[in-house]
Amino acid sequence: MAKSLKDLIEEALEDLEEESLKKFKRKLNEVQPEAGYNRIPRGKLEKADRMDIADHIVSYYLQQYGLSITLQVLEAINEKGVAESLRTNAAAADGASGSTVSVPPPTRSSREGAGxxxxxxxxxxxxxxxxxxxxxxxxxxxxxxxxxxxxxxxxxxxxxxxxxxxxxxxxxxxxxxxxxxxxxxxxxxxxxxxxxxxxxxxxxxxx
Missing domain, CATH: 1.10.533.10 (Death Domain, Fas)
Structure with a gap:
């Protein structure tokens, strides 16, 4: 059975060290979502574990936009390897399922001289x-x-x-x-x- 994007997001969060997970939650709460979406309340994230965070991301942003938000936050906290792994796994799951999920391309890192x-x-x-x-x-x-x-x-x-x-x-x-x-x-x-x-x-x- 193909994994859902929520499963893949949770797996990506499992790859984060505890300090990086704290940064992820802090940064996730700062994200200004697109029109039509509500920001995840800080109180829901403070004591959330990895499974809870993935649930909140998909609940508030749905799977497609949730994937985009997750990748954005991972790159912002300099977890480029985890972001790339998630992007690869999402693309593979998309191909296996025959769905039309769009996997966002990587953004240029600020550490790599992005304008x-x-x-x-x-x-x-x-x-x-x-x-x-x-x-x-x-x-x-x-x-x-x-x-x-x-x-x-x-x-x-x-x-x-x-x-x-x-x-x-x-x-x-x-x-x-x-x-x-x-x-x-x-x-x-x-x-x-x-x-x-x-x-x-x-x-x-x-x-």
Whole structure:
């Protein structure tokens, strides 16, 4: 009997170490789903085991979109091998069943220099617009949650940003760590801004 996409998602989660599973749940809760879907509540994920998580993914996103979400989150937490294995297994199950499931292609990793928005030669978007990003960001916590999940901030750095007294000082503290990031890391920072403050990013891109 061919395995369902839910079975394959659960098997992929079984391949994650406990720390990676925590990152997966945190990142899954941050995902902004497409119109027509609701985000999985944080409370349902906090104590969920691998089987529960797979059940929630399929319950909230159905099998096809759930597969896409799962692959997106695995790649975001840098579990590229698990994502590729899931993609291969899903494609094989699709062929064996004769169904029309679409298996999403891999995204270019931020660690592999994926582009992230317009930038002038030699300067990254997040550096070009540093002053405005600091002054116009209205909510820092989702951004640093994203960066912690992606491994760009340590727990200590996360706490240092979070304890600053104003939003602008939190962003200044965050930028003190950004100075040591590579291009791929800055791409991930861009994606965090794009996910959690899309109006600001769109406005800056038009400048």
């Amino acid at each position: 992230a928005g317009p930038r002038p030669a030699g300067q990254h978007f997040v550096d070009q617009h540093r002053q405005q990003i600091i002054s116009r960001t209205t909510l820092v916590e989702p951004i640093i949650d994203h960066l912690l999940s992606a491994g760009l901030l340590t727990d200590e750095q996360y706490e240092r940003v979070g304890t600053r007294d104003t939003i602008q000082n939190k962003m200044r503290e965050l930028y003190s760590f950004e100075r040591g990031w590579g291009e791929g890391d800055k791409d991930e920072f861009y994606r965090a801004l794009e996910t959690h403050n899309p109006p600001l990013v769109r406005d800056l891109e038009r400048q």
